[in-house]
Amino acid sequence: AQSVTQLGSHVSVSEGALVLLRCNYSSSVPPYLFWYVQYPNQGLQLLLKYTSAATLVKGINGFEAEFKKSETSFHLTKPSAHMSDAAEYFCAVSGNTGGFKTIFGAGTRLFVKA
């Protein structure tokens, strides 16, 4: 079975500060890992994904994430937060376990202070 744990349901940063959203996964097979962002009253959109190529993955809007197998982590970072980054962020895992369902974490709400 696969699962995802996002540490911190809410994260607050100042504009210009580092953004770090934590995600740990559990998977019995090599995982595929995703970060999606949900802006208020909208659907989810992909920020980036790891599919067993480079362990450091760059996504849209200046975000990146590093796959660390030894730590079973896939934390999302951005060097400098913008007000427009305020949103809900979801980490997700999938893989060929005989069912290809994507399992989403509970989400982390990012607040950006001026």
Added chain:
Amino acid sequence: DTAVSQTPKYLVTQMGNDKSIKCEQNLGHDTMYWYKQDSKKFLKIMFSYNNKELIINETVPNRFSPKSPDKAHLNLHINSLELGDSAVYFCASSQGVGTSGRETQYFGPGTRLLVL
């Protein structure tokens, strides 16, 4: 052009009613999904179709019935609505047969269902 569209955007109805939500994608994708997002933002898959064939059917009450008339459409019909059905329902689609797990999913804007 909207990639994944859902109608209606808002749905307010009484307990016991039957309602449908429609989803259409113009991305040429083969796989479509329905997700339920509860009030705590938890997102859970309900169903998935590949080329009109049901491939994921989670533990969902049989009051919920998906229908895929063609690979560009996946509708969700809900019978005898209950208070606990209040949530945001998202449709999504992805390329390929959806069996590798690596595909990016493209989400619609959601349908906000409120059962009174």
